[in-house]
Every structure is written in structure tokens, then in C-alpha cells.
Amino acid sequence: MTTEYRRLRVALLGAGAVGSQVAALLLRHGDELADRAGAALELAGIAVRDVDAPRDVDLPKELFTTDAESLVLGADIVIELIGGIEPARTSILQAIGSGADVVTANKALLATHGPELFEAADRVGASVYYEAAAAGAIPIIRPLRDSLAGDRVVRIMGIVNGTTNYILDRMETEGADFAEVLADAQRLGYAEADPTADVEGYDAAQKAAILASLAFHTAVPLDAVHREGITSITASMIDEARSAGFVIKLLAVCERLEADGSESISVRVYPALVPQSHPLASVHGANNAVFVEAEAAGSLMFYGAGAGGVQTASAVLGDVVSAARRHIAGGVGVGESTRANLPIVPIGHVTTRYQITLEVSDAPGVLATVAGTLSDGGVSVATVVQTVEGEAEPTARLVIGTHRATEQALSATVDALAESAVVEGVVSVLRVEGE
Ligand code: NDP
Ligand code: HSE
Numbered sequence: 001m002t003t004e005y006r007r008l009r010v011a012l013l014g015a016g017a018v019g020s021q022v023a024a025l026l027l028r029h030g031d032e033l034a035d036r037a038g039a040a041l042e043l044a045g046i047a048v049r050d051v052d053a054p055r056d057v058d059l060p061k062e063l064f065t066t067d068a069e070s071l072v073l074g075a076d077i078v079i080e081l082i083g084g085i086e087p088a089r090t091s092i093l094q095a096i097g098s099g100a101d102v103v104t105a106n107k108a109l110l111a112t113h114g115p116e117l118f119e120a121a122d123r124v125g126a127s128v129y130y131e132a133a134a135a136g137a138i139p140i141i142r143p144l145r146d147s148l149a150g151d152r153v154v155r156i157m158g159i160v161n162g163t164t165n166y167i168l169d170r171m172e173t174e175g176a177d178f179a180e181v182l183a184d185a186q187r188l189g190y191a192e193a194d195p196t197a198d199v200e201g202y203d204a205a206q207k208a209a210i211l212a213s214l215a216f217h218t219a220v221p222l223d224a225v226h227r228e229g230i231t232s233i234t235a236s237m238i239d240e241a242r243s244a245g246f247v248i249k250l251l252a253v254c255e256r257l258e259a260d261g262s263e264s265i266s267v268r269v270y271p272a273l274v275p276q277s278h279p280l281a282s283v284h285g286a287n288n289a290v291f292v293e294a295e296a297a298g299s300l301m302f303y304g305a306g307a308g309g310v311q312t313a314s315a316v317l318g319d320v321v322s323a324a325r326r327h328i329a330g331g332v333g334v335g336e337s338t339r340a341n342l343p344i345v346p347i348g349h350v351t352t353r354y355q356i357t358l359e360v361s362d363a364p365g366v367l368a369t370v371a372g373t374l375s376d377g378g379v380s381v382a383t384v385v386q387t388v389e390g391e392a393e394p395t396a397r398l399v400i401g402t403h404r405a406t407e408q409a410l411s412a413t414v415d416a417l418a419e420s421a422v423v424e425g426v427v428s429v430l431r432v433e434g435e
Helices: 019-028 030-037 068-073 088-097 107-124 141-147 162-174 178-187 202-216 235-243 309-329 366-376 407-419
Strands: 007-013 040-047 077-080 101-104 153-159 246-259 262-275 287-294 298-305 351-361 381-389 395-402 423-432
Touching (some): 007 019, 007 068, 019 030, 019 040, 019 309, 030 040, 030 309, 040 068, 068 088, 077 309, 088 101, 088 107, 101 107, 107 202, 141 202, 153 202, 162 178, 162 235, 162 246, 202 246, 202 262, 235 246, 235 423, 351 366, 351 407, 366 381, 366 395, 366 407, 395 423, 407 423
Parallel strands (some): 007 040, 077 101, 262 423
Antiparallel strands (some): 153 246, 153 287, 246 262, 287 298, 381 395
């Protein structure tokens, strides 16, 4: 016997790498999804820029339109997969205003206009679902928002950008060239429309803001996230990291800090040295992983595909089923929890361990001078490895591991080292995370 379900009209905005796969899966598995959602999900239309553009999958031509507004205004659930700020923001506000629930994968929009969208949804009792906005197919938004709602998250260390992990991994395993690997990531549909968002860490910073907001019940604006990308990482830095027992990963680190009885948080994105024995070191290709430490639960690791059209479509469709269930059952929407309102400390006050690589002349007293500069800056040395190259005019490479130091102290000390007569060059300065 076929169950008669209430019909819900689903509007899809965007049919690119993710949207085309969402449409295909929705059409292919409609009956099954209806049983799970308790509602028939009717794909009412797909708004795009160019209805004649080639698509990754075959989709019925008659579903396509360039009139996003009319599509949105007649929908119960709106899936926004256009990306960027406008017209995505306006369409989502129109959807909420007309009583629809929204599903989006748009981290750029959520990280910059999240509070506006959530407030608009709260006012009318609608919901905004965004599982695909951080770490692609990996369920991490629900675990942070629901499963860990009774715990206190202490730290998140995440590989949350597939493109940069793919690039660093191929540089590490094949000695591949940065530009060539980036072109492959674009071809495979991992990279953002403008890949600067990936390689300069903007995409990871947006995801870090979203994850930290959920984990610490605090609104984290994007400009409070310290961000560095991977464009300065060279093959020789990767080789040196390997020799020292590390891999280089672009990390999003969200941390709860405690000092003098008060709490604050730090949210930062940068390439860091991760010990080869850490679970994050074995995250390869475009995969993502989010390592969460919580007071009661201990360490949890969420791992899987962080990018890719069909993989991300899985997370989007999970949200569509949730939105349909809520639409049928009624009740208030899923609100954001920002009550803790913890202060966000600037990067200068964050402490980590560092590895500093210097080229110095191989002469008596050089090591003592370098050690003196570090000591004057209040940076304590944990390890030193020296290698010497050349015979007539030998130069030495010093790899110095520090104890924990504040970013402020470290960067003033590195400036002093760069000025020092015995230092020929500062080759690299990388933080160490996950020890
Ligand atoms: P694409 O660039 O592949 O697709 C964008 C789609 O939006 C295209 O179909 C395009 O239409 C349509 N579009 C663009 N502008 C307009 C407009 N003004 N009006 C109507 N339609 C428009 O993006 P992705 O599928 O890669 O990404 C979609 C979202 O998912 C983004 O927010 C992205 O950050 C996020 N995301 C992507 C992942 C991935 O692996 N790709 C993973 C996780 C999240 P047309 O085809 O006609 O040009
Ligand atoms: N460009 C993003 C990435 C897509 O490489 O991770 C997933 O958000």
C-alpha cells in the first residue's frame, strides 16, 4: 500500500557541482526520502543563471528557470546552493519571509550574515539548516549543536578545507608542484569559484567561525578569526617537517582559554606542524577531519569527504529531510545559542610551540648569539638541530623548536633574529599543534 503524504514544494537555487547532484538524488530517491521525512518532496524548480548551460548530470529541462524569486515564493523548503553573498542572501531572506525553511551550504554567507539570517528565521519560527557548510559530507554541525549540547567543548582542531589538504597531501606524497595540483583540485570540483578562498585560508576561516560559534555558544564574527593560507609553504618546508617527524596541515583551531578564573576563546586558521602520529596527520586527499575535545566526552574525531558535489549533496539532503519533518510537525525552529558570549582573544595573546628555521653563517659564537636573542625575547628553546652545507664558505641551517610562547613575543623575537648580523635568513616559522 502506498502512503499518501502531504506534498512539500522544494525550490533548488543553483545546479553547479553540488546543486546538480542534490537535484539528481532528490529525483532518484524521492519515494525513500518521503518515507523518511513523512512528506512527499516535490522538486518544484531549479533556479540558475543560464538554463542552457551543460550540467554534470541529466536533469529535466522543464525544471530550470532564471526566475529565482517566483520559485522561492511558492516553496515550503528552499535549498540555496548558489554560493557567495548576493543574490543568495536576498533569496534566503525572501524564503524565510514567506514561511519556508532553508537549507544552505553557503559558509561565506553564514560567516558574514549568519546572525541576520538566524534572527529573521527566529522572528517567524522558521529554520536554517547548514550541515554542508562546514566539512562537506561530514556530520559536524548536528553533533556540535545537538549531541554535544550537554557538554563543554574545550578545543576543535579541524582540517576543514579539502582543496588545501589535497594540495599539501600531493606535495607531501608526490613532491607535486603547487600550481599543477591546484588546477587538479579545480577540475575535480573541490575548489571554490575563486580558489583564493581556499589557498589563502578564507574558506577555512569561514568554517572555523561557524564551528566556534556552535561549540562555544558565542557569536564569532569572521574578522575575529586569525587567518593565514598555504601559499608560502614550499616543498623544502614539507621535507624539513617530515625529517622532524611532522606533516604540514592547514588547521582551523578553536580553543577555550582560561586565565585568572575567566574564560575566553581563540579562533585561528594557519598551516601548522602536526606530529606524524596524530590522527589528523593521516587525513589524505580532499578529506576533512574535525578533532573535538570536550570536557566529559573526551576526544572525538569526525572524518570523511570535505568537498565534492555528490558527497556534499548527502549533507544537504539530510538537512532537507530534517526541514521536511519540522515543516510537517510544526513548532519553533532550531535557534542559535549565543548566550555564553565569551570574549575572543587576539592572536597576539595566543600561546603555541613554534619551529623556527634559520640560515646562519657557520662560525664560532653564532649559536650563542641566536640563543641570546631568543632569551632576550622571552622565548625558551626546547630543541636545536643544526646541519652544515658547503665547504669553502659553509652555512648552517638551524631548526629551533621552542617551548610555548605568545605570538606577540615570538614575532618580536623573529624580527630581532632577522635583523641579527649572524642570521642570513629566516627560512620559516611554523606553529606546532596537536602534541
Ligand atoms: P557552483 O559554482 O558549481 O554552482 C553555482 C550554481 O549557482 C550554478 O548552477 C549557477 O548557475 C548558480 N548561480 C550563480 N549565480 C546565480 C544567480 N545569480 N542566480 C541563480 N543561480 C545562480 O557552486 P558549488 O555547487 O560548488 O557550491 C555551491 C555552494 O555549496 C557554495 O556555497 C559552496 O561554498 C558550497 N559547498 C561546495 C562544496 C563543493 O565541494 N563544491 C562543498 C561544500 C559546500 P549556472 O550553472 O547557470 O551558472
Ligand atoms: N572549496 C571547499 C573545500 C569546498 O575545498 O573544502 C568545501 O567547502
